[in-house]
Amino acid sequence: MPGNHPEAPARLDAIEKALEAGGWGARLLREQAAPADFAQLQRVHATEYLRTLQSASPAAGYHALDPDTFMNQHTFEAALLAAGAGILGVDRIMQGRAASAFCAVRPPGHHARRAQAMGFCLINNIAVAAMHALEHYNLRRVAILDFDVHHGNGTQDIFINEQRVLFCSTHQHPFYPYTGEPVTAAHVINARLTAGSGSLEFRQAVLQEWMPALEGFKPDFIFVSAGFDAHVDDPLGGLRFTEADYGWIGAWIRGFAKVHCGGRVLSMLEGGYNVPALARSVMAYIQAFED
Numbered sequence: 558m559p560g561n562h563p564e565a566p567a568r569l570d571a572i573e574k575a576l577e578a579g580g581w582g583a584r585l586l587r588e589q590a591a592p593a594d595f596a597q598l599q600r601v602h603a604t605e606y607l608r609t610l611q612s613a614s615p616a617a618g619y620h621a622l623d624p625d626t627f628m629n630q631h632t633f634e635a636a637l638l639a640a641g642a643g644i645l646g647v648d649r650i651m652q653g654r655a656a657s658a659f660c661a662v663r664p665p666g667h668h669a670r671r672a673q674a675m676g677f678c679l680i681n682n683i684a685v686a687a688m689h690a691l692e693h694y695n696l697r698r699v700a701i702l703d704f705d706v707h708h709g710n711g712t713q714d715i716f717i718n719e720q721r722v723l724f725c726s727t728h729q730h731p732f733y734p735y736t737g738e739p740v741t742a743a744h745v746i747n748a749r750l751t752a753g754s755g756s757l758e759f760r761q762a763v764l765q766e767w768m769p770a771l772e773g774f775k776p777d778f779i780f781v782s783a784g785f786d787a788h789v790d791d792p793l794g795g796l797r798f799t800e801a802d803y804g805w806i807g808a809w810i811r812g813f814a815k816v817h818c819g820g821r822v823l824s825m826l827e828g829g830y831n832v833p834a835l836a837r838s839v840m841a842y843i844q845a846f847e848d
Contacts, residue, residue, distance in 0.1 A: 575836035592637035643686030667709035705784020706794035708737030755797035785829030807845030
């Protein structure tokens with residue numbers, strides 16, 4: 558991205574280096590995804606939007622989709638690969654080749670609406686993966702859990718009328734994108750956290766608001782929009798999470814999934830813009846899924 562844009566390649570470089578330094582290089586099954594195809598994307602995005610996005614890819618330089626979201630000549634391909642990673646992760650889990658998966662991808666996705674790019678996001682990766690699980694594997698119900706500092710407005714927009722998907726979010730409020738109010742739909746749980754909230758408020762929201770909804774919904778698969786920008790050191794947020802909170806939520810999700818849906822969990826990277834804090838937080842989260 559142009560200039561000192563926070564959604565930078567250094568984010569994934571730091572995660573890779575942390576995994577290697579932590580001795581995880583040989584302990585993970587690593588896979589390279591193929592690009593998602595239009596049929597898979599059309600489950601959640603309007604066809605005309607996808608065509609417009611593809612045609613907007615510049616031959617050189619940058620094309621601004623909004624004041625925060627840009628494309629260069631490689632961005633559309635990267636977005637297809639990011640969505641494809643979620644599809645591959647679902648396949649490996651449903652084939653029994655992995656119990657869980659973490660997709661370290663750029664660009665992120667949870668702000669992408671059915672026909673609008675925004676907030677660094679072009680394609681809603683987690684929505685594409687969830688619909689792949691529902692349509693390709695005929696699952697009955699899936700849950701999407703989102704603990705990014707920003708509300709996953711795109712995910713909510715895509716699934717607001719889809720009763721097979723439970724969407725649970727914790728997010729700073731009021732804050733960009735200025736959505737995330739409670740809604741009347743029983744399958745949407747928006748747990749708002751005021752600026753300065755930390756471990757106590759986060760864990761209470763999960764246990765008091767997410768857990769009853771999840772237990773009543775009984776998902777067949779859990780998807781996670783894993784954003785790490787609620788960290789106390791992150792420059793784009795105002796919450797005060799620490800690495801311990803990401804380890805805790807990983808362990809909580811894994812424990813719930815083992816009891817209720819055969820341990821099936823797919824997590825996709827969303828935000829996290831203090832590079833050292835992001836690497837430490839991802840490590841804490843991934844370690845919670847180790848046997």
